[in-house]
Amino acid sequence: MPHEDDWREAAACRTTDPDEMFADHAHQTRAKATCSGCPSRTPCLAHALDNRIEFGVWGGMTERERRALLRRRPTVTSWRDLLEAARAEHEREAGQLRHPAA
Numbered sequence: 001m002p003h004e005d006d007w008r009e010a011a012a013c014r015t016t017d018p019d020e021m022f023a024d025h026a027h028q029t030r031a032k033a034t035c036s037g038c039p040s041r042t043p044c045l046a047h048a049l050d051n052r053i054e055f056g057v058w059g060g061m062t063e064r065e066r067r068a069l070l071r072r073r074p075t076v077t078s079w080r081d082l083l084e085a086a087r088a089e090h091e092r093e094a095g096q097l098r099h100p101a102a
Contacts, residue, residue: 007047012038022056035060042083049079 008014013021013034023031035041035057045059048066055063076082 007040007043010038011040011044021058028057028062031057032060032062042087043080046078046080046083049076 016034020027021031021034035044038044038060041059043059045061045066047053048056048058048061049070052070053063053066058066061069
């Protein structure tokens with residue numbers, strides 16, 4: 001079983017200047033673009049939400065976006081479990097759309 005922090009090794013931002021991911025409001029769009037298509041996006045976002053990380057872009061979301069999400073879903077105890085389940089469901093549905101039953 002892979003270690004729970006292995007997602008960091010595959011993160012698209014692992015080779016970028018860390019300051020870029022902690023940009024001010026005007027530059028957050030560029031930081032969020034780094035997350036687009038990143039294979040670590042879901043576990044990265046879950047890490048930030050589960051640990052209530054207040055600053056920076058994590059998993060494609062700014063601190064303001066994460067705070068809003070946390071306010072909307074105050075009863076979530078594990079964002080990692082919730083996001084992984086949602087991703088699995090999305091992938092399952094997408095697979096069904098590509099290969100409909102005869």
